[in-house]
Amino acid sequence: MSDTSVRLGKTEVGAVGGRGDGTEVVLDVRDLRVSYVTPRGPIRAVNGVSFALRRGEAFGLVGESGSGKSTIALSLMQLIKPPGRIEGGQALLDGTDILALSEEEMQRVRLAEIALITQGAMNSLNPVMRIREQIIDAWKDHGEPVNGREAEERIHHLLRWVGLQPEVARMYPHELSGGMKQRAVIAIAISLRPKVIIADEPTSALDVVVQRQIMQTLRRIQRDLGAAVILIGHDMGLMAQFVDRLGVMYAGKLVEVSPIREMFRDPIHPYSQLLIASLPSLAKKGQFLGIPGLPPSLLDPPLGCPFHPRCPYAMERCRVEVPALELKRPNRLVACHLYEREEGQA
């Protein structure tokens, strides 16, 4: 991949864990475990995931379908439905564990503190309600004023902020294009100025031009708000343009967390290496590489490292011992036995 083909994010962010590096951590996810109960046993969709988000940071999560990305998003909102269940872990939002909140408490936190832009945002709007109604609906239940000039001005300002005409407020979703719908969803998500925005594949089903516009809008708003964003997806190009750090998921686990530039230049985990190598590039035209094999069944995951059956460097140790996500190089967290733990840092 040539360096010019990818516009990298803003200044490099320092340490990985976010702990003790001076920048304030807004969301600290620790050992999150989510299972789906099936008659054949529990499916461990998210199996001990930890990461920290700093204020204003854009953090990407990539992985194959079923690797647990969307489950992380839903569990952080406490929206996992049966047969799914949050088995354990913490998510500290400014020090409060939002996974431990009651449903009533969580209702107040949603949107106001942590907002979710759902997957398939094309259908995220109620088809029989005007955009205005769908914005103020949320305000009503969060105790915000919804009548009078001030509220109207807030709606207008909000719509302009995401690049929509104020007239959109009076329209129904079917009168909007896909990109406009997505902007309206973003407008609702940011309407109470949340600290964390989770965007779960916000641009799926949009064409690349609109994708880029939406992502630029999202980035602009993120900077205005100073909010942290978790961007979930599997489009590596989009990640390269948008996020500061990237987490690579495999079979319900994070296998590598690295600053985006390093991730592309020098992926450490064998899975990240294969993932990056599989991207089509201008430098190596005509070559398409895949990763042989299929992701493991989460019902009956392999012993040891979940990636070992597909890993070209698998050793005896990989078949028996699960590698922990550790600091292997400065700023680089990797779960792999091939590398020695970096000394000196926690």
Place this chain on the structure above:
Amino acid sequence: MPLGYLLRRLTVFLLIVWVAASVNFFIPRLSGADPVRERLLQMAAVGGTGTGTVEEVVKSYQAKFGLDKPLWQQYLFYLADMVRFDFGVSITRFPNSVAGMILDALPWTLVLVTVATLMAFAIGSLFGALVAWPRAPRFVHVLAPPLLTLSAIPYYLLGLILVYFLAFTWRIFPLGGGYKVGTQPSWSWAFIQDAAYHSILPALSIILSGVGFWALSMRGMMVTTQGEDYVTFAEAKGLRPRRIFLRYALRNAILPQTTALALALGHVVSGAVLVEIVFGYPGVGNLLYQAIRTFDYPIIYGVTFMVIVAIGLATLILDLLLPVLDPRITYHRT
């Protein structure tokens, strides 16, 4: 509302009525039965008159009713009569006018079946929505199996069971009829009370059997709707469960239900035939049943034509109302 849309819908409505009325004319004639002869032979069998005179009477009646004319002429007369809502006179209860008989029976049926249908729709839809709602109160899930079982029982059978226990064994409600024997229908308060009292059992049998139907289809729609992204996003907005239930899930799930409701309301004028028979209710259903038994064509025509017009009207009203309920539907031709 654009005038063009209204005119288009009206044209379709008239077309439907005409086609259905024509089918209505030809179908009974395929049975080959001669109502006048049937009736006179019945009377002859009872009274012992000779069959020789019957043939003469038949001829004179056929001339009177126009049954001796060619079919196409009968058809044209029929259409002209239908336009004026003139269904002629009853054959079996000559010389009562059919329109008058229907008018007498119609209020009974309209009130009973409309109210019962609307109640079954409201209760059933709400209940079905709650059954599919995970946060619904516990009693909903306890009540669900018996109520759904009731819907599998035909309503006339349900009616018989209700009559047996509530009217015959325990004598809480009257056995049948629309009002107390011996009273004359009037608009007095006492009479209305009495009529309402008589309508409870038939209404109950229609509601109990209807609730399950509405609940089942609503439940299916609710399950689908709850999987929609906009419900997940509504939850992510931190809305209260009640608002999500009413404004997002139920509001969208009810849309297909309204179509079924409009059609059900169109059928109201024909009455709940079997319920009316079981309860001896003086409604249109009973009238129709008696008419079919005695090959009383004018009444059959009249009632069937009323049903056609009612269903046509119900669909017309639905067509005009749907764009209000669902903004995705417009009055414009696409």
